Amino acid sequence: MKVAVLGFGTIGFGVYRMLEASPGLEPGPVLVREGKKKEPFQVTSLQEILDDPGVGAVVEVMGGVEPAFTYARETLRSGRHFVTANKALVAVRGLELAAEARQSGAAFLFGAACGGGVPLLHNLALAVKTDEIRSVSGILNGTTNYMLHAMQTRGMNYDSALREAQTLGYAEADPTADVTGMDAARKIALACAVAYGLLPEGGLDCEGIDHLSARDVADFQSRGLTCRLIARGVPAGGTVAAYVEPVLFGAAAPECSVTDNYNMARYEGRFSGPMVFMGQGAGRYPTASSVLRDLSGIQAGQRAMLPPDCAAVQADNDRESHAYYVRLGADRAADLPVDRLLSQGETVRVITKPISVHQMHVYARKERRAGRELFFAAVEG
Numbered sequence: 001m002k003v004a005v006l007g008f009g010t011i012g013f014g015v016y017r018m019l020e021a022s023p024g025l026e027p028g029p030v031l032v033r034e035g036k037k038k039e040p041f042q043v044t045s046l047q048e049i050l051d052d053p054g055v056g057a058v059v060e061v062m063g064g065v066e067p068a069f070t071y072a073r074e075t076l077r078s079g080r081h082f083v084t085a086n087k088a089l090v091a092v093r094g095l096e097l098a099a100e101a102r103q104s105g106a107a108f109l110f111g112a113a114c115g116g117g118v119p120l121l122h123n124l125a126l127a128v129k130t131d132e133i134r135s136v137s138g139i140l141n142g143t144t145n146y147m148l149h150a151m152q153t154r155g156m157n158y159d160s161a162l163r164e165a166q167t168l169g170y171a172e173a174d175p176t177a178d179v180t181g182m183d184a185a186r187k188i189a190l191a192c193a194v195a196y197g198l199l200p201e202g203g204l205d206c207e208g209i210d211h212l213s214a215r216d217v218a219d220f221q222s223r224g225l226t227c228r229l230i231a232r233g234v235p236a237g238g239t240v241a242a243y244v245e246p247v248l249f250g251a252a253a254p255e256c257s258v259t260d261n262y263n264m265a266r267y268e269g270r271f272s273g274p275m276v277f278m279g280q281g282a283g284r285y286p287t288a289s290s291v292l293r294d295l296s297g298i299q300a301g302q303r304a305m306l307p308p309d310c311a312a313v314q315a316d317n318d319r320e321s322h323a324y325y326v327r328l329g330a331d332r333a334a335d336l337p338v339d340r341l342l343s344q345g346e347t348v349r350v351i352t353k354p355i356s357v358h359q360m361h362v363y364a365r366k367e368r369r370a371g372r373e374l375f376f377a378a379v380e381g
């Protein structure tokens, strides 16, 4: 199968190289921007790709919603298969693309859009055929995992850990989506769509690590706890609970062994029980390998990752509850149902009784809007 590639950046280059080396697949034309064409195989318009009758599939690795959506729709309307690594595109326009694909009989797959090289969506899409998925969760952002690991093992402060992640190419020049949890939130939304046929478009509660300090990390360590940024999606009475938040784990939890920029994704099937996948959640070849996995799925007859009746929903995080570790001003502690006071002073650290995820996130947003600083993390177990 001849495969065209839209975008020749980090992932596009990796996909092209892997296509050259993969039996049964061959690289086709590569779309680059006007004025950037340097190689004979590069083209500057989608039409040149669609005019090539030999092209059987198109891989999109440009990023952004437009023109990626328009190119995806035109590709599918031409009857060609479409594979993307672009989580923004799938989160915002994925349902429309799935409908286009069903109409034309072409495939629409996006395994690399959640977890990079970690085969979470591929396996979920297979598992839902024979099992009932009861939860999906994981460490889905490598940048924040790198920072958390560096802060814990090398005593780095937040700013130096972020700078190091940027120097190593893990964090974007603008790391906002990573550190606020937004990147992980988009990924868990896609996992919910594949696992439950419910794509949470709004209502996700999202807390990142941008309020974490080196003193917090030292305090976790003194208590034998490790912090990880966890995204979670579970069915919740016709909709889903979907949220991202820091979680504190005891030393025996597998999450503690997820070091550097690695990802770890889990799902729990009614019949399979817990399944865990760990690997590189980003990077040229891990991500390109996931794209190629989709292409080989197409060759084997796979056409969709989303169930045909997949619907957009508002997430509902009121039914999920956890005990939370909270660092906040001493005068604010009475706002929360405190179970244990861990430290005293102007700033206190407390463990709450179990409270709903939504309640905790709403409280933190309200406090910060009022100019009051706090950090919180769910306590696992």
Ligand SMILES: NC(=O)c1ccc[n+]([C@@H]2O[C@H](COP(=O)([O-])OP(=O)(O)OC[C@H]3O[C@@H](n4cnc5c(N)ncnc54)[C@H](OP(=O)(O)O)[C@@H]3O)[C@@H](O)[C@H]2O)c1
Pocket: 006, 007, 008, 009, 010, 011, 012, 031, 032, 033, 060, 061, 062, 063, 064, 067, 085, 086, 087, 088, 112, 113, 116, 281, 282, 283, 284, 287
């Ligand atoms: N990097 C990762 O580890 C990773 C992991 C998982 C998923 N992804 C996803 O993969 C996609 C690509 O990521 P990347 O890291 O490869 O990004 P990148 O290095 O910035 O590459 C994107 C390429 O697409 C080109 N491009 C953008 N718009 C275009 C247009 N309209 N026409 C032609 N070319 C266009 C860009 O050109 P210019 O440079 O001229 O803008 C750039 O060369 C994104 O959706 C990303 O979320 C990436």
